[in-house]
Amino acid sequence: MTAGVSDRRPTWVEVDLEAIRSNVAAIRTRLEPGTALMAVVKADGYGHGAVAVARAALTAGAARLGVATPEEGAALREAGVTAPVLVLGPTAPEQWPLVAEYGLEAAVADAATAGGLAAAARQQGRVVGVHLKLDTGMGRWGLLPEECDRPWVEALLRGRLSPWLRPAGLMTHFATADAHPDPGTRDQLARFLDVVERLRTTGLLPGCLHAANTAATCRYPGTHFTLVRVGLGLYGLYEDPACPAQRPALRWLSRVVFAKDVPAGFAVGYGATYRTSAPARILTVPVGYADGYRRALSNRHEVLIRGRRYPVVGRVSMDQITVAV
Ligand SMILES: *Cc1c(COP(=O)(O)O)cnc(C)c1O
Numbered sequence: 551m552t553a554g555v556s557d558r559r560p561t562w563v564e565v566d567l568e569a570i571r572s573n574v575a576a577i578r579t580r581l582e583p584g585t586a587l588m589a590v591v592k593a594d595g596y597g598h599g600a601v602a603v604a605r606a607a608l609t610a611g612a613a614r615l616g617v618a619t620p621e622e623g624a625a626l627r628e629a630g631v632t633a634p635v636l637v638l639g640p641t642a643p644e645q646w647p648l649v650a651e652y653g654l655e656a657a658v659a660d661a662a663t664a665g666g667l668a669a670a671a672r673q674q675g676r677v678v679g680v681h682l683k684l685d686t687g688m689g690r691w692g693l694l695p696e697e698c699d700r701p702w703v704e705a706l707l708r709g710r711l712s713p714w715l716r717p718a719g720l721m722t723h724f725a726t727a728d729a730h731p732d733p734g735t736r737d738q739l740a741r742f743l744d745v746v747e748r749l750r751t752t753g754l755l756p757g758c759l760h761a762a763n764t765a766a767t768c769r770y771p772g773t774h775f776t777l778v779r780v781g782l783g784l785y786g787l788y789e790d791p792a793c794p795a796q797r798p799a800l801r802w803l804s805r806v807v808f809a810k811d812v813p814a815g816f817a818v819g820y821g822a823t824y825r826t827s828a829p830a831r832i833l834t835v836p837v838g839y840a841d842g843y844r845r846a847l848s849n850r851h852e853v854l855i856r857g858r859r860y861p862v863v864g865r866v867s868m869d870q871i872t873v874a875v
Pocket of ligand 1: 590592638723762763764765779780781782783
């Protein structure tokens, strides 16, 4: 699959869907028996194209999809994707109708969202599956373990908050599963298991439990539960000895459009932040920060030309970079 970054310049990205399929298959071989894989395709599939990545991952055995927003889920449905889709992030009132309309599932961590989703589901005549999101140590978005005995939580998990909400899952998210050494995952897992046990004894445990991102999936089999939520690993972007070898799925390509030979002491680019120390050849490549080539990479990045690395010199411009060879 090729996507044009610009239709006016010879700059494009190539996404290797075979690499996505192979990464999914490799990770699946590491899952505990009975654990399913959710392919996380938020932010347009980490920039790779959500619909194409979703289809490739499902072909390779992913059972579900994860997105950040209802709009992302709606776009998958509009493209004909029918697999279960969970909205992983918080949702706002104006997004609740989309969740029901497009048959998505949603994570919830507060009573107002649960109530709003129930109202939207009733209005659309469509039951919405909800996953209770616990904050076991990420410190970002989620219900604290000690808040799990609130009446609305119990009502939700009993299926009594509304006939239009189906208690579908219990989830948490790890903050440090990729850290070496890892200061927090063990504690987070213990807190999650504690809630799981409490809910099990009261008969309130939902059927689907999930916690692991790519790093936890690779490093901690004890976090697999019903489902693992894999993003980075799909795209070949999580490197760790504990992970199966992955294939990067994206290449960003362009062409050299200009070359000039310059003497020593020659200033290059905005701000004259680079000066040649010896006679050099400076190449112009038509990609810049308007394309997402970050300006912060000025004078501190490299490009591959015919397999060799060359430094990006001078500031990254809006639509050009300069390279010294
Ligand atoms: C983005 C996200 C993931 C995937 O994380 P990776 O590190 O990319 O595998 C999993 N769970 C949640 C809740 C997320 O937001």
